[in-house]
Amino acid sequence: MANTQENKGIGEVKIASDVVAVIAGLAATEVDGVYAMAGNLTNEIIGKLGKKNLSKGVKVQMEAGVVFVDMMINVRYGYSIPKISEQVQDRVAQQIETMTGLAVAEVNVRVAGVNLGNE
Numbered sequence: 004m005a006n007t008q009e010n011k012g013i014g015e016v017k018i019a020s021d022v023v024a025v026i027a028g029l030a031a032t033e034v035d036g037v038y039a040m041a042g043n044l045t046n047e048i049i050g051k052l053g054k055k056n057l058s059k060g061v062k063v064q065m066e067a068g069v070v071f072v073d074m075m076i077n078v079r080y081g082y083s084i085p086k087i088s089e090q091v092q093d094r095v096a097q098q099i100e101t102m103t104g105l106a107v108a109e110v111n112v113r114v115a116g117v118n119l120g121n122e
Contacts, residue, residue: 018103020065024058027072027110030098031061034090036082041075041115060115070099071109077116088112 028040042059060075072095078087096107 020063023070023099024061024063026098026102027061027095028058030095031074031076031091034094036079036087038077038079038118041077068105070105070107073111075113075115077118078114080117080119084114
């Protein structure tokens with residue numbers, strides 16, 4: 004778990020990469036057309052057991068206050084994948100920058116699946 008820290012006059016603030024991953028996951032699922040985050044098998048099993056992992060399918064790297072995000076999503080059938088991906092990139096970068104003050108260098112989106120609406 005990487006941390007980034009900032010020294011203020013009265014102390015320091017540390018933000019864990021797990022926190023940034025949760026922000027990214029929540030921001031992505033707010034985009035119309037995103038069905039869910041995609042993740043590995045362990046995360047899928049945990050999700051079926053009722054425990055919600057908000058950072059599922061999100062990998063965050065932080066270097067000197069700059070954030071790099073890789074994420075996997077499942078989209079709803081009938082939506083434009085390029086349009087949704089661009090909206091996810093914009094939304095995720097905006098939310099991370101607004102909530103943490105960190106600069107976002109990259110948001111890489113991989114579409115792992117399409118939901119046909121019969122689940």
